Amino acid sequence: MKEKIILLAHGSSDTNWSNTFVRLTEPACADNKHVALGFMELSEPSLEDCIAAAKEEGFTHVSVLPLFLAKGRHLKKDVPGMLKEYETKYSISSVLLPPIGEHPRLADALCDIIEETI
């Protein structure tokens, strides 16, 4: 299995908003062909763009890591529906990971940010 990780943000018509995600993911994506940033809606590249690119690059599986703090309707319904469609369309397998806000590393980072703030 050749796996690509897609960091999935919501997307926005405000480019300042989406640029925050470009900066946030820069260290993770830099010189790493296994990681890419994509957007659910309103910004580009779309989730479908990312999956099409992964397929073309020879990946057989994508893991989608949501750049969301918690699981709402988008992660419970919309994204699973999109992935189901793209799995068939691009003959690629996929898994939707828990949002980053559920990860203990994020709680650690928050403690560090607070310490720096005080």
Next chain:
Amino acid sequence: MKEKIILLAHGSSDTNWSNTFVRLTEPACADNKHVALGFMELSEPSLEDCIAAAKEEGFTHVSVLPLFLAKGRHLKKDVPGMLKEYETKYSISSVLLPPIGEHPRLADALCDIIEETI
């Protein structure tokens, strides 16, 4: 200046959603009377509840750290408007910090999460 840090999440009618923020902030809030979690809307305690509590505890300043990944309308307009109102109402000074998604520590945490995922 006696400062309290309010970790401000959006809020939701879905308690699973808001509980993610309770867990995310548990290590930061545990045994620390200088840090509290609050919600902008739909969940409790509200931002106003947190500011009223801070005032009662003797704090003279609150720093609001948004548990948002990027700055949208809420952080550009709604929350500043609320803080302006509460500053007057509770005779307390406040500052709205950048959202956690703009902090380099979050980019580091994301790299760690990806490494654990691969």
